[in-house]
Amino acid sequence: xxxxxxxxxxxxxxxxxxxxxxxxxxxxxxxxxxxxxxxxxxxxxxxxxxxxxxxxxxxxxxxxxxxxxxxxxxxxxxxxxxxxxxxxxxxxxxxxxxxxxxxxxxxxxxxxxxxxxxxxxxxxxxxxxxxxxxxxxxxxxxxxxxxxxxxxxxxxxxxxxxxxxxxxxxxxxxxxxxxxxxxxxxxxxxxxxxxxxxxxxxxxxxxxxxxxxxxxxxxxxxxxxxxxxxxxxxxxxxxxxxxxxxxxxxxxxxxxxxxxxxxxxxxxxxxxxxxxxxxxxxxxxxxxxxxxxxxxxxxxxxxxxxxxxxxxxxxxxxxxxxxxxxxxxxxxxxxxxxxxxxxxxxxxxxxxxxxxxxxxxxxxxxxxxxxxxxxxxxxxxxxxxxxxxxxxxxxxxxxxxxxxxxxxxxxxxxxxxxxxxxxxxxxxxxxxxxxxxxxxxxxxxxxxxxxxxxxxxxxxxxxxxxxxxxxxxxxxxxxxxxxxxxxxxxxxxxxxxxxxxxxxxxxxxxxxxxxxxxxxxxxxxxxxxxxxxxxxxxxxxxxxxxxxxxxxxxxxxxxxxxxxxxxxxxxxxxxxxxxxxxxxxxxxxxxxxxxxxxxxxxxxxxxxx
Ligand code: M6R
Numbered sequence: 001x002x003x004x005x006x007x008x009x010x011x012x013x014x015x016x017x018x019x020x021x022x023x024x025x026x027x028x029x030x031x032x033x034x035x036x037x038x039x040x041x042x043x044x045x046x047x048x049x050x051x052x053x054x055x056x057x058x059x060x061x062x063x064x065x066x067x068x069x070x071x072x073x074x075x076x077x078x079x080x081x082x083x084x085x086x087x088x089x090x091x092x093x094x095x096x097x098x099x100x101x102x103x104x105x106x107x108x109x110x111x112x113x114x115x116x117x118x119x120x121x122x123x124x125x126x127x128x129x130x131x132x133x134x135x136x137x138x139x140x141x142x143x144x145x146x147x148x149x150x151x152x153x154x155x156x157x158x159x160x161x162x163x164x165x166x167x168x169x170x171x172x173x174x175x176x177x178x179x180x181x182x183x184x185x186x187x188x189x190x191x192x193x194x195x196x197x198x199x200x201x202x203x204x205x206x207x208x209x210x211x212x213x214x215x216x217x218x219x220x221x222x223x224x225x226x227x228x229x230x231x232x233x234x235x236x237x238x239x240x241x242x243x244x245x246x247x248x249x250x251x252x253x254x255x256x257x258x259x260x261x262x263x264x265x266x267x268x269x270x271x272x273x274x275x276x277x278x279x280x281x282x283x284x285x286x287x288x289x290x291x292x293x294x295x296x297x298x299x300x301x302x303x304x305x306x307x308x309x310x311x312x313x314x315x316x317x318x319x320x321x322x323x324x325x326x327x328x329x330x331x332x333x334x335x336x337x338x339x340x341x342x343x344x345x346x347x348x349x350x351x352x353x354x355x356x357x358x359x360x361x362x363x364x365x366x367x368x369x370x371x372x373x374x375x376x377x378x379x380x381x382x383x384x385x386x387x388x389x390x391x392x393x394x395x396x397x398x399x400x401x402x403x404x405x406x407x408x409x410x411x412x413x414x415x416x417x418x419x420x421x422x423x424x425x426x427x428x429x430x431x432x433x434x435x436x437x438x439x440x441x442x443x444x445x446x447x448x449x450x451x452x453x454x455x456x457x458x459x460x461x462x463x464x465x466x467x468x469x470x471x472x473x474x475x476x477x478x479x480x481x482x483x484x485x486x487x488x489x490x491x492x493x494x495x496x497x498x499x500x501x502x503x504x505x506x507x508x509x510x511x512x513x514x515x516x517x518x519x520x521x522x523x524x525x526x527x528x529x530x531x532x533x534x535x536x537x538x539x540x541x542x543x544x545x546x547x548x549x550x551x552x553x554x555x556x557x558x559x560x561x562x563x564x565x566x567x568x569x570x571x572x573x574x575x576x577x578x579x580x581x582x583x584x585x586x587x588x589x590x591x592x593x594x595x596x597x598x599x600x601x602x603x604x605x606x607x608x609x
Contacts, residue, residue: 009185013067028603029071035086036064046084077122089133100154251399259442277431285388301348312413319421329360352380459587472520483581490589524570
């Protein structure tokens with residue numbers, strides 16, 4: 001999705017903004033632009049395509065301050081130079097970068113056109129610049145406030161005033177906006193990674209707040225124009241965490257980080273109570289009694305976070321004996337969902353900004369429900385607005401395809417399921433076994449990663465296939481869904497995940513020699529049934545690749561290729577079986593020469609519905 005950044009201070013804004021744009025690249029974009037003030041004149045440079053294309057159009061000695069910049073992910077209007085941001089007003093007095101969608105832009109545009117104002121682009125965002133300019137007499141703040149009163153929709157925006165280079169104004173409704181406080185300079189961005197090289201001191205703008213920045217001061221006001229106090233927080237991420245280091249791609253770096261990130265998710269031991277065979281999680285804002293009173297759980301998320309939520313539901317039902325259901329947040333939000341006093345909801349989101357998940361959470365809260373967040377980004381909107389929650393501490397995830405966040409989300413669900421389970425159903429001995437097993441997982445993943453060349457060979461062998469089926473049962477069913485999502489996201493090869501038990505009810509019609517089936521077959525409840533499903537595919541000449549923890553003759557006979565992961569308890573197996581699937585997707589995409597970290601059409605953080 002779009003990324004925005006603004007800078008005000010004594011330095012030349014251009015290199016700071018360009019560097020910020022590069023840090024925002026991972027969010028996904030199709031064009032970019034920079035707007036600067038130089039000698040009270042507005043200079044705007046914008047270009048379709050990658051930031052490198054924008055850089056080629058910039059004058060060598062580009063300078064100016066303050067400045068704003070944008071990476072655009074098109075919603076209204078084609079991908080081209082004109083529709084890229086910043087958008088300047090008809091009189092060039094105002095320039096705006098905008099992240100979000102203005103729902104009522106059409107009537108406002110119509111009215112402004114009737115007033116003789118002409119538009120250059122097809123975007124909804126240009127309306128904001130012209131509306132502010134229309135209201136701009138001599139007070140920029142008043143002009144922005146008056147314009148915002150007329151806007152409906154979502155926005156994170158930064159406004160630059162050509163004749164007032166001493167300030168930048170930002171406003172938020174639904175799209176993230178963070179202020180970075182530096183030494184006699186301020187930054188404003190949709191994402192902390194854009195400012196990390198310059199400051200770690202930040203505060204967060206909330207919905208319907210406006211912030212006025214000068215190089216050495218800030219003022220935040222709400223819709224009643226009352227000043228809102230802000231607490232400055234320190235970002236814990238380090239700069240090298242948002243850099244590729246020796247890796248070709250962030251995706252591979254992040255896959256390889258999983259032994260450490262999983263360990264961080266269980267607190268390096270700090271969240272585990274091995275003697276009691278349980279875990280302790282601060283931040284849930286629930287007393288012991290509350291856990292006895294919960295009578296059902298709904299977990300929700302989108303994409304990979306939804307598959308982690310499915311596993312979370314499975315674990316909570318199995319270990320804590322609670323009726324659980326995983327929901328896609330985008331569906332839950334618009335259903336007439338049942339919300340009752342003793343229900344507990346979990347909103348799962350790496351970014352903590354996904355609008356579908358955030359909106360579903362707000363809807364549940366509005367109906368009186370209690371929602372806990374499972375987020376990665378500290379200070380993100382879901383983390384702040386939820387009624388409590390757990391951070392997964394996976395560190396910045398830059399590749400659009402989510403990998404390490406998934407295994408950390410699953411780890412946190414394991415901790416929750418063990419903790420609630422121990423209160424309700426699980427004896428200490430079993431709790432201890434789960435905890436002990438969890439601490440062996442990082443080493444086992446490291447062992448899988450040492451064998452990544454084997455997966456690369458498999459990827460070479462199967463990279464010409466045009467369609468794949470991913471199949472699993474029980475706790476491996478969401479893993480199959482996640483494996484298929486990873487492959488389609490980064491390689492653009494068609495892949496579908498199914499419950500293996502469901503194939504004979506329809507999907508088996510897709511099976512032929514050209515469509516390989518990738519099975520996740522883990523010893524446990526449904527292992528034999530899964531082998532039966534493999535037989536069904538084999539009988540129809542389908543090729544089978546199996547990810548398993550059971551190296552036996554029968555499974556080898558049924559499989560064309562096999563990758564054996566280390567032994568583990570079935571409930572913890574997703575933490576191991578997903579890793580070869582992540583690597584498989586990564587290697588196929590690399591072999592096919594795809595843009596692994598920024599796949600086409602995708603955005604890292606989806607802040608529109
Ligand atoms: O930031 P979130 O976890 O809320 O993001 C949810 C999905 O948009 C995300 O998982 C998406 O499916 C990824 N591209 C998957 O790799």
